[in-house]
Amino acid sequence: MSNATASLPAVLRVDDDLEAIQADVGGDPAVAIEQAREDLARFEVREAATQASLLDDVESLLLRAQEQVEGDHARRLEAIRNRIRIYREAVSDTDEDLAVIDATVRTETEDESAIRAVRGEPVELVATVVNGGRARRVVVVAAFYDESGAELEQIATDELGFDADEQAAVELGVVVPGETAYYTATALDAETQTVG
Numbered sequence: 001m002s003n004a005t006a007s008l009p010a011v012l013r014v015d016d017d018l019e020a021i022q023a024d025v026g027g028d029p030a031v032a033i034e035q036a037r038e039d040l041a042r043f044e045v046r047e048a049a050t051q052a053s054l055l056d057d058v059e060s061l062l063l064r065a066q067e068q069v070e071g072d073h074a075r076r077l078e079a080i081r082n083r084i085r086i087y088r089e090a091v092s093d094t095d096e097d098l099a100v101i102d103a104t105v106r107t108e109t110e111d112e113s114a115i116r117a118v119r120g121e122p123v124e125l126v127a128t129v130v131n132g133g134r135a136r137r138v139v140v141v142a143a144f145y146d147e148s149g150a151e152l153e154q155i156a157t158d159e160l161g162f163d164a165d166e167q168a169a170v171e172l173g174v175v176v177p178g179e180t181a182y183y184t185a186t187a188l189d190a191e192t193q194t195v196g
């Protein structure tokens with residue numbers, strides 16, 4: 001994983017895949033993929049309001065490349081576009097004053113581990129949640145996806161109390177489904193949003 005995208009949400013860490021596809025294709029698809037990679041590298045330095053616009057641009061670039069390639073490359077680009085869609089859905093499910101700003105997977109022996117390395121194993125998913133609004137009850141939901149973007153499993157915490165303007169790490173013990181390629185962590189307002 002490139003250093004530029006290491007701090008992206010796990011579901012958007014696609015630079016290695018894009019780099020591999022870009023190395024195999026030429027012409028306009030390679031140009032579009034390079035621009036998408038550059039845009040994703042700037043994702044976290046953008047304001048939240050402009051992140052959606054940046055993802056629109058990335059998705060358009062990837063569609064442009066996908067329409068000009070065939071076979072495995074086209075399928076992989078479609079899977080990456082699915083990951084962007086899944087990220088958008090996870091963000092849209094979150095209350096505007098509530099956010100997961102970081103999520104990592106910990107094992108007994110490592111502070112942070114790649115999700116593919118711990119398939120089928122029990123882990124702690126640690127999500128850093130920021131409540132920028134009123135005091136409320138919060139549920140953190142972890143959703144696991146396979147390579148094609150199909151949801152494998154969704155696991156939620158019990159309701160947790162958050163004070164106004166509180167930031168806290170929330171731990172969720174899970175067994176990572178065997179076909180997991182990536183995951184999302186979403187914070188929901190327990191009073192106004194439902195899990196599933």
